[in-house]
Each structure stands twice: as structure tokens, then as C-alpha cells.
Amino acid sequence: MTDREIDEALEKAARVPHEIPAExxxxxxxxxxxxxxxxxxxxPSWVLTAGLVxxxxxxxxxxxxxxxxxxxxxxxxxxxxxxxxxxxILMWLAAEKVVSxxxxxxxxxxxxxxxxVVVSIALLSVFGLVFDxxxxxxxxxxxxxxxxxxxxxxxxxAVLALVLVRRGLAVNPASAGLVAGVxxxxxxxxxxxxxxxxxxxxxxxxxxxxxVPVSAAAGAVTGWLLARLRNN
Amino acid sequence: xxxxxxxxxxMVRYQAGDFVAATxxxxxxxxxxxxxxxxxxxxxxxxxxxxxEAWLRIHRARHTYRPGEPVLPWIYAIARRVRVDHYRRSMxxxxxxxxxxxxxxxxxxxxYTGCVQTDDLEELLAPLSESQREIIEMLKVAGMSLExxxxxxxxxxxxxxQKVHRAYKKLRQxxxxxxxxxxxxxxxx
Numbered sequence: 001m002t003d004r005e006i007d008e009a010l011e012k013a014a015r016v017p018h019e020i021p022a023e024x025x026x027x028x029x030x031x032x033x034x035x036x037x038x039x040x041x042x043x044p045s046w047v048l049t050a051g052l053v054x055x056x057x058x059x060x061x062x063x064x065x066x067x068x069x070x071x072x073x074x075x076x077x078x079x080x081x082x083x084x085x086x087x088x089i090l091m092w093l094a095a096e097k098v099v100s101x102x103x104x105x106x107x108x109x110x111x112x113x114x115x116x117v118v119v120s121i122a123l124l125s126v127f128g129l130v131f132d133x134x135x136x137x138x139x140x141x142x143x144x145x146x147x148x149x150x151x152x153x154x155x156x157x158a159v160l161a162l163v164l165v166r167r168g169l170a171v172n173p174a175s176a177g178l179v180a181g182v183x184x185x186x187x188x189x190x191x192x193x194x195x196x197x198x199x200x201x202x203x204x205x206x207x208x209x210x211x212v213p214v215s216a217a218a219g220a221v222t223g224w225l226l227a228r229l230r231n232n
Numbered sequence: 233x234x235x236x237x238x239x240x241x242x243m244v245r246y247q248a249g250d251f252v253a254a255t256x257x258x259x260x261x262x263x264x265x266x267x268x269x270x271x272x273x274x275x276x277x278x279x280x281x282x283x284x285e286a287w288l289r290i291h292r293a294r295h296t297y298r299p300g301e302p303v304l305p306w307i308y309a310i311a312r313r314v315r316v317d318h319y320r321r322s323m324x325x326x327x328x329x330x331x332x333x334x335x336x337x338x339x340x341x342x343x344y345t346g347c348v349q350t351d352d353l354e355e356l357l358a359p360l361s362e363s364q365r366e367i368i369e370m371l372k373v374a375g376m377s378l379e380x381x382x383x384x385x386x387x388x389x390x391x392x393x394q395k396v397h398r399a400y401k402k403l404r405q406x407x408x409x410x411x412x413x414x415x416x417x418x419x420x421x
Binding site: 028033036039040045167169171175 | 251262263283284291297301305306312313317321353372382386403
């Protein structure tokens with residue numbers, strides 16, 4: 001049996017009319033009629049994407065500015081440009097994915113898990129290039145403080161991002177939560193890069209980069225829980 | 233005007249509050265959506281309820297459709313969510329919980345005649361897993377393109393192609409394993 005024969009069999013079977021009760025369609029029409037009015041469409045995707053990037057960058061900058069921008073002031077110019085431009089590109093990538101996950105039927109260039117992997121690898125690569133001090137002092141204590149600060153910033157960024165995309169519809173809440181978590185995590189990392197003066201490679205490679213997967217996991221769990229609550 | 237652009241024009245008028253366009257769209261898309269719900273073992277018995285639920289969700293989310301984009305992937309993406317929610321609700325209700333994978337396995341155990349001439353799409357797709365059946369249904373019944381199926385299922389075109397390939401392989405294997413001859417009286421046109 002060839003694929004062509006399967007195609008023909010499927011097409012033949014699909015041509016068999018599928019009748020549904022007329023009263024069912026009438027009932028659906030009647031149910032939507034009372035609330036049928038012109039709707040305000042969502043802004044274009046690029047506007048939403050740009051909005052998410054601005055929110056994430058602003059949250060990171062304001063968060064860092066509150067305690068001082070020592071990190072960026074101490075780092076060299078080229079290192080600053082490399083780190084911040086990379087973070088901005090990754091934010092745009094994540095923001096595009098957030099927008100597509102909140103609009104049903106959007107084109108899907110990359111899965112949520114793939115985005116997390118790409119972002120994490122990119123961050124580790126950039127940090128690996130810039131930081132070369134492999135001494136470790138107060139690894140856990142200093143790291144946990146940075147992780148906590150980054151995640152707190154991520155929560156703020158995630159809440160504001162959700163306000164922007166609230167009119168959308170996430171058809172896969174866990175995946176949408178994961179992607180929102182990645183974007184929020186990037187806001188947290190950006191804040192850390194702007195204010196943290198601990199340039200030890202292992203500190204940055206482990207604790208700063210860890211903000212993104214932890215934030216993504218929290219986002220996925222939150223999305224899953226919200227969907228479950230809504231579904232009950 | 234082809235079917236796709238016709239649906240898009242109806243959807244745009246629906247967004248503008250045109251009741252005639254809304255009911256026309258419902259009448260034209262509902263048969264294939266009903267079939268979509270009816271073909272899945274987890275939702276077969278509740279296809280009527282799911283169709284209503286899907287249209288109510290589509291109605292509430294109609295502002296998320298972007299004019300110029302294909303309508304069917306947008307509708308099917310919402311319909312898939314309705315089916316998943318229904319499946320999860322029903323799983324919670326049942327005493328003996330069964331995972332989605334088990335359900336797919338159970339679907340493969342439905343007796344299959346192995347005769348490609350059958351007109352019953354449900355029977356024809358019975359050997360396939362739930363995700364494979366869903367994709368074949370969108371491609372062959374709803375007449376969506378690979379790109380549109382990818383949009384509806386939030387996956388890549390490559391992943392859709394792979395699932396189609398596996399589905400066809402499974403169908404071929406089933407037919408050859410069954411050892412049944414094609415019915416000459418119902419030969420393909």
C-alpha cells in the first residue's frame with residue numbers, strides 16, 4: 001500500500017458528510033448573540049514585543065538603580081556592551097515568544113523548552129567570555145543573595161508583562177508561563193549585571209545564569225496551576 | 233475566493249459584530265470541528281458539548297484573531313485547548329486514572345479491518361495515536377496546510393512532517409499486518 005493510496009482513502013473518508021444537529025448550531029448562535037459587539041483588536045505583535053522588552057529593561061534598570069549601578073560602572077566598556085546587547089537580543093527573542101504564546105495559532109519558530117536552552121547557553125557563553133576570575137569566595141552566601149535579588153526582580157517584570165498581554169489567550173498555560181518566566185528571568189539577570197560587583201566567573205556563571213531556569217520553572221508551574229484552578 | 237480567505241473575511245466581520253457572519257462561520261466550520269472532537273477517544277461522547285464550549289471560547293477570544301492570518305489554525309488552537317481541558321476534567325472525575333499515552337495505546341487496540349477502502353474516517357485512523365490522528369484530521373479533513381497545522385498545534389513544520397510520516401508508516405504497517413486484501417468492489421477512484 002502506497003502513501004498515495006492512503007491519501008486517497010483519507011480524502012474519500014473525509015468527503016463523507018458529517019451532519020450535526022441544526023438545533024446545536026442554533027443554540028450556539030443564540031448563546032453568542034447577546035454579547036456580540038465590535039471588539040478592539042490586539043496591538044500588532046511587534047508593538048507587544050517592544051512593550052515587553054521595554055518593561056523588562058526598565059524593571060531591570062530601576063531595580064539596579066535603587067541600589068546603585070556599581071556593576072556596570074566597574075565593568076569595562078566592551079564587556080558592558082557585549083553583556084547588555086546580548087541580554088537585549090535575548091529579551092527580544094523571549095518577548096517574541098511570549099507574544100506568540102498568548103495569541104492562538106501564531107507561527108512557532110522555537111519551542112518554549114528550546115528557548116530556555118538557547119537563552120541559558122547564550123548567557124553562559126557570554127559570561128564565560130567576559131569573566132575570567134576563577135577564584136571563589138563566599139560562593140553560596142553571595143550567590144544566594146544574588147539569586148534572591150534576581151528572582152524578586154523577575155517577579156516584578158513577570159507581573160508587569162502579564163498586565164501587557166492580559167487580553168491575549170494562552171492555549172498552553174504551562175508553556176506560556178515558562179516563556180514568561182524566561183523573559184522575567186532575563187530582567188533579573190540584567191539587573192544583577194548592572195549592580196553586582198562580584199566578577200568571579202563561577203559566581204556569575206552559576207548564580208546569575210541560574211535566575212533564568214528557576215524563573216522559567218516557576219512560570220511553568222504557575223501557568224499549570226492557574227490552568228488547573230480555572231479548569232475546576 | 234478560496235475557502236481560507238472566505239473564512240478570514242467572515243472572521244473579520246464577526247469581529248466587527250456582524251451576527252450573520254458569525255453564524256455563517258459557525259455553520260461552515262462546525263462540522264469539521266465536531267468531527268475533530270468526535271474522532272478523539274477522550275472526547276467522542278461529548279462532541280456536542282465540546283463544540284459549544286469551543287465556540288463560546290472562540291467568541292470570548294475573538295479579539296485575539298489577527299486579520300490577514302489564517303483562521304483555521306487560530307480556531308483549532310482554541311479547540312485543542314478545549315479538548316485538553318475536557319480530558320483533564322474527565323480524568324479527575326474517573327476513579328481509575330489513565331494517562332494520555334495509555335489512551336493512545338487503547339486507541340490502537342480498536343479493531344481495525346485493515347481495509348483502506350473504508351469510508352469511515354474514525355476506523356481508518358484508529359491505529360494512530362491521539363496526536364497523530366489530530367494532525368491527520370487537520371491535514372486531510374480540515375484541509376489545512378503543514379504550516380497551518382504547525383500553527384494550530386504550536387509546533388514546527390518539521391515536527392508536523394515527522395508525525396505525518398510516522399502516522400503513514402503506522403497505517404501501512406497495520407494494513408500489511410492485517411493481511412486483508414483490498415475489496416475489489418470498492419476500488420479507489
